[in-house]
Amino acid sequence: MKRLSMLLARYLAHPDPLAAAGNLVALLVGSNQPFYPLALYVATGADVTGLFLVFLSAPCFLAVPFVARRSSLAARVMLVAVASIDTLISVKVYGQTGGSELYLGPCLMLAAMMFRKREQYLSLSLIALICVGLVALHDRYGASFLAWSARDYATMMSFNIFYVAILTAFIGVSVGRARGDGPRDA
Numbered sequence: 001m002k003r004l005s006m007l008l009a010r011y012l013a014h015p016d017p018l019a020a021a022g023n024l025v026a027l028l029v030g031s032n033q034p035f036y037p038l039a040l041y042v043a044t045g046a047d048v049t050g051l052f053l054v055f056l057s058a059p060c061f062l063a064v065p066f067v068a069r070r071s072s073l074a075a076r077v078m079l080v081a082v083a084s085i086d087t088l089i090s091v092k093v094y095g096q097t098g099g100s101e102l103y104l105g106p107c108l109m110l111a112a113m114m115f116r117k118r119e120q121y122l123s124l125s126l127i128a129l130i131c132v133g134l135v136a137l138h139d140r141y142g143a144s145f146l147a148w149s150a151r152d153y154a155t156m157m158s159f160n161i162f163y164v165a166i167l168t169a170f171i172g173v174s175v176g177r178a179r180g181d182g183p184r185d186a
Helices: 002-012 017-032 035-044 049-062 064-070 072-094 100-113 117-137 150-179
Strands: none
Touching: 002 017, 017 049, 017 064, 017 072, 017 150, 035 049, 035 150, 049 064, 049 072, 064 072, 072 100, 072 117, 100 117, 100 150
């Protein structure tokens, strides 16, 4: 187990603190992708077989540290792009009623925090693209792949509110630390 955690730490490590924070966020999201449908199944008992389509994005999240070895900037853009696209696809698969669009909040947070001042135009461009995607697709996803009851969707909404809150806090702490605490008192 110690060897596995050492290998994992080496995989996530990066001299750029923002890339290292992005690697950690990508690992958290990617490694949790397969468990989300299982948690929903346990909570609702509803058919979740179609939901396994969504965790196909897990390898993309888990590849972010690999990309970071070649380019910190490319990996940070990749994290924001994969998270945003995954969220929009999830809304189609799960349906808007379940609250999957809430995950665009953490995507916007990543787009705002993962880039330096000199990369501000890229950050603002990603924020604009996410907002355009939200406005263009909201209420236009069509029917969900699920045939769930209102109670099941309410359970899913509760899950998503909790998960989005935890993910947002995790991003805030991880990326906030990477950005630094500011000037230190002498």
